Amino acid sequence: DVKVTQSSRYLVKRTGEKVFLECVQDMDHENMFWYRQDPGLGLRLIYFSYDVKMKEKGDIPEGYSVSREKKERFSLILESASTNQTSMYLCASSPSTISEQFFGPGTRLTVL
Amino acid sequence: AQSVTQPDIHITVSEGASLELRCNYSYGATPYLFWYVQSPGQGLQLLLKYFSGDTLVQGIKGFEAEFKRSQSSFNLRKPSVHWSDAAEYFCAVGAGSGGYQKVTFGTGTKLQVIP
Numbered sequence: 001d002v003k004v005t006q007s008s009r010y011l012v013k014r015t016g017e018k019v020f021l022e023c024v025q026d027m028d029h030e031n032m033f034w035y036r037q038d039p040g041l042g043l044r045l046i047y048f049s050y051d052v053k054m055k056e057k058g059d060i061p062e063g064y065s066v067s068r069e070k071k072e073r074f075s076l077i078l079e080s081a082s083t084n085q086t087s088m089y090l091c092a093s094s095p096s097t098i099s100e101q102f103f104g105p106g107t108r109l110t111v112l
Numbered sequence: 113a114q115s116v117t118q119p120d121i122h123i124t125v126s127e128g129a130s131l132e133l134r135c136n137y138s139y140g141a142t143p144y145l146f147w148y149v150q151s152p153g154q155g156l157q158l159l160l161k162y163f164s165g166d167t168l169v170q171g172i173k174g175f176e177a178e179f180k181r182s183q184s185s186f187n188l189r190k191p192s193v194h195w196s197d198a199a200e201y202f203c204a205v206g207a208g209s210g211g212y213q214k215v216t217f218g219t220g221t222k223l224q225v226i227p
Contacts, residue, residue: 004155035217040121040219041219042202042217042218042220043156043202043217044217090155090156098144098163098213098215100146100158100161101215103155103156103157104155105153105154105155106155
């Protein structure tokens with residue numbers, strides 16, 4: 001079974017802090033994604049990566065950056081956390097550009 | 113660019129009753145279509161997908177969906193709902209030409225199952 005793990009289930013940070021969300025997949029997938037999920041808005045794509053060291057902006061990249069130094073790991077970085085970044089963050093991976101995505105359990109981030 | 117609409121934010125059904133969750137998409141060609149389920153506190157899990165071929169697709173947990181090109185719809189159905197089906201359901205559409213084919217998710221339908 002594909003397993004996607006996220007470093008924390010719950011995280012509380014203060015405004016202005018630098019925040020790292022880590023995601024690891026164990027199935028050698030090429031593609032990895034970061035979404036945020038907010039009530040009534042569904043999932044919105046922040047960034048994705050289709051290869052090591054490659055990244056592409058999604059629909060809402062402002063305030064975020066990503067890093068993919070190894071194939072299995074995709075990190076989301078909030079350079080200076082703000083209260084409007086309080087959300088559920090979901091990581092996913094997929095073997096090809098158009099195929100099902102496998103999701104991690106999510107990280108619920110609260111920025112105070 | 114593609115888009116997907118789930119017109120029902122919240123649906124309540126009785127256990128044992130049938131279920132239909134609506135999904136409409138907008139895209140000029142044939143899209144790739146998915147239904148995912150999210151149980152409370154969990155990530156999303158794929159229920160079924162449509163890429164081509166038979167327009168009636170069978171998925172896990174007794175779910176099925178039918179692709180209707182003329183109506184731009186991909187509704188999810190289950191003949192008899194179980195209490196464990198209470199969750200949030202997301203329709204998604206994948207489309208694009210060459211390179212990365214973007215997947216867009218709907219806003220979700222939350223299903224409540226009453227005894």
